[in-house]
Amino acid sequence: MRLPRSRPLRIALGVALCIGGILGFLPVLGFWMIPLGLIVLSVDVAPVRRFRRRLAVRWENRRRRWKGARSDG
Template identity: 40%
Template sequence: MTSNTSPHLPVTRSQGSNDYEEQMQALIRKLPEWMQKTLTWLRKPERKWVRIPAGILFMLGGCMAFLPVLGVWMIPVGILLLSEDIPFFRRLMEKALNWIQRKHPEWMEASSDAK
């Protein structure tokens, strides 16, 4: 019996997740370098115990938009962080990425100012 997948590596994501990951990486590449590094670090599976509390705190901070510094901008960041671990938020993020791909494809293009 031949198989293309290793028996030791569980397959946890569907084929659609390849599109999801490509779209996520395209958006992350549009961010400033320090933010790219931070998100890449946070998205690693072993960072789950940092990512989940940070995602929750960002969403709570977004609900307190009436305070200085905090704002509605924090809610999508919280969803992005929680989408790595919670299926409900992953579906929201997939829908958002698909919407961006349809409505603003230029946001997903490679940067012309590549370093």
């Protein structure tokens, strides 16, 4: 998916996705919109980018641990 070149438009899109995700109990909208909105926001907003990076590192560490435990067994 290509993101808009305009920084304000990207931020507005990310915020709109997060708000739509909060209303995920309604038809059409879904809770899947929250992570997608955070990914879009992480392009321009440093705290969200740091959160995404930490989450990615944790995910990779757990995946490696799980693969290592699985191959040992």
